[in-house]
Amino acid sequence: DAKTTQPTSMDCAEGRAANLPCNHSTISGNEYVYWYRQIHSQGPQYIIHGLKNNETNEMASLIITEDRKSSTLILPHATLRDTAVYYCIDEDAGNMLTFGGGTRLMVKP
Amino acid sequence: GAVVSQHPSWVICKSGTSVKIECRSLDFQATTMFWYRQFPKKSLMLMATSNEGSKATYEQGVEKDKFLINHASLTLSTLTVTSAHPEDSSFYICSARDLWLGGLSYFGPGTRLLVL
Numbered sequence: 001d002a003k004t005t006q007p008t009s010m011d012c013a014e015g016r017a018a019n020l021p022c023n024h025s026t027i028s029g030n031e032y033v034y035w036y037r038q039i040h041s042q043g044p045q046y047i048i049h050g051l052k053n054n055e056t057n058e059m060a061s062l063i064i065t066e067d068r069k070s071s072t073l074i075l076p077h078a079t080l081r082d083t084a085v086y087y088c089i090d091e092d093a094g095n096m097l098t099f100g101g102g103t104r105l106m107v108k109p
Numbered sequence: 110g111a112v113v114s115q116h117p118s119w120v121i122c123k124s125g126t127s128v129k130i131e132c133r134s135l136d137f138q139a140t141t142m143f144w145y146r147q148f149p150k151k152s153l154m155l156m157a158t159s160n161e162g163s164k165a166t167y168e169q170g171v172e173k174d175k176f177l178i179n180h181a182s183l184t185l186s187t188l189t190v191t192s193a194h195p196e197d198s199s200f201y202i203c204s205a206r207d208l209w210l211g212g213l214s215y216f217g218p219g220t221r222l223l224v225l
Contacts, residue, residue, distance in 0.1 A: 046111075
């Protein structure tokens with residue numbers, strides 16, 4: 001079973017920042033926080049991951065709380081193509097990924 | 110980099126036939142590959158884990174004789190759905206992992222199977 005909880009759905013205006021929360025209150029010291037997204041009828045796409053420090057790449061930023069029990073994925077300027085289901089997963093590096101329900105993000109014009 | 114392909118992208122077959130789906134890591138060697146299935150409006154469910162050169166490990170409730178997995182090389186894993194039935198119709202997705210890439214898993218585009 002998935003070990004994270006995420007809101008079922010969120011809306012975001014095009015051009016605005018999309019902030020997607022995730023709770024992982026049972027995360028252990030060795031487990032990373034991974035974010036993937038799945039655009040309709042495609043395979044999941046890796047976005048970003050982190051252990052305890054905040055991370056940023058060309059796609060997004062990941063903010064992890066100091067106690068590591070929650071995190072937020074930030075898409076700084078959402079576009080219509082960012083409409084997708086976003087999955088937050090906590091897992092040891094290299095382990096299989098267990099997907100929960102994810103957050104369905106709808107970016108609206 | 111880190112591209113995973115699947116073939117075919119979609120397939121329609123008659124009930125009772127077998128279907129083979131290929132998963133390839135194009136620019137890295139995948140020591141481990143994972144097979145998932147996804148029903149409409151549902152999340153991905155892990156079916157099995159395959160390590161190169163050894164038998165696959167199946168998740169509880171997944172029939173190993175029905176879903177045959179072969180991982181004969183570091184760049185290719187195959188999933189064969191034997192004696193397919195309409196309830197096997199689903200979206201099958203593979204992922205490949207190489208520990209040299211920090212243990213990240215990269216996913217294929219998926220194969221949509223429709224059994225008539």
